[in-house]
Amino acid sequence: xxxxxxxLLIANVAIFFLQTSGGFxxxxxxxxxxxxxxxxxxxxFGPWQLVTYSFLxxxxxxxxFNMFGLYMFGSEAERLFGSRFFSLxxxxxxxxxxxxxxxxxxxxxxxxxxxxGASGGVYGLLLAFGVYFPHRTVVLLIPPVxxxxxxxxxxxxxxxxVFGVTGTASGVAHFAHLGGMLGGWxxxxxRRRSGPSRRN
Numbered sequence: 630x631x632x633x634x635x636x637l638l639i640a641n642v643a644i645f646f647l648q649t650s651g652g653f654x655x656x657x658x659x660x661x662x663x664x665x666x667x668x669x670x671x672x673x674f675g676p677w678q679l680v681t682y683s684f685l686x687x688x689x690x691x692x693x694f695n696m697f698g699l700y701m702f703g704s705e706a707e708r709l710f711g712s713r714f715f716s717l718x719x720x721x722x723x724x725x726x727x728x729x730x731x732x733x734x735x736x737x738x739x740x741x742x743x744x745x746g747a748s749g750g751v752y753g754l755l756l757a758f759g760v761y762f763p764h765r766t767v768v769l770l771i772p773p774v775x776x777x778x779x780x781x782x783x784x785x786x787x788x789x790x791v792f793g794v795t796g797t798a799s800g801v802a803h804f805a806h807l808g809g810m811l812g813g814w815x816x817x818x819x820r821r822r823s824g825p826s827r828r829n
Contacts (some may be wrong), residue, residue: 630700631707633716638696641747642781644684645692646812660685662728663734679727680720685745697745702754709761714820722753722812729808733793744802752789753813760817773775784811 632640648655655671664674676758686692707715718814726749758765758780765791767781776784786807 630704630716631712633712633719634699634703634707637699637719637747641692641696641699643685644701645686645689645776656685656743656745660745660787661730662743662780663731663741671694674731675725679724680780682743683723683747683750686747687745689745695751699747702751702758705816706754706757706760709757710820715800718757718813719750719753721816722809723726723750725812725815726750726752726802726805726809729811730805732800733804736826744805746802747759748802749805749809749812752809753816756813758782758818783812 644655658675659678661678662672662674686695703715703719707777708717710718717779727744730749754820758767759778763777763779766775767778769776769781788808789803792801793807
């Protein structure tokens with residue numbers, strides 16, 4: 630397993646155990662809170678939360694699914710990008726996911742509750758996998774349906790958009806997932822434009 634992917638997996642698992650032993654304290658300080666949530670019952674927004682929220686998880690199932698996605702898509706992306714760009718790519722996806730969630734929930738009048746989870750970064754990695762390995766076969770866990778990676782990305786993006794707009798599956802930050810994809814796409818564009826020029 631590439632080093633950054635391995636380090637992210639270890640950090641997420643370790644912090645989850647700290648989180649479960651410390652109650653709500655870590656979420657209060659490091660979960661992603663809306664800017665308007667700073668009252669007597671919540672700490673409010675802090676800029677560090679745009680990164681730290683991604684290392685917290687709401688349940689063991691939440692952690693397992695995100696870590697599975699990180700292992701599956703992150704390993705391939707890090708081998709392709711190299712560890713340095715991969716680190717920047719993952720960070721950009723996480724931050725873009727957080728910003729997107731804050732903007733959309735503020736516009737839609739969402740509740741003042743914190744967001745946690747690495748899903749934004751994982752969805753950014755999913756996008757990279759679909760862009761660079763479009764013809765790889767990916768099998769859904771539930772139901773076990775095989776499909777091309779490019780189709781897999783389109784299907785998940787469409788599901789998140791529909792769920793986000795309609796409010797289906799409440800309790801899930803659907804627009805954060807889309808924001809992670811957006812951050813990943815912007816990093817892919819930057820990588821393509823900043824690469825070495827081609828010679829005829």
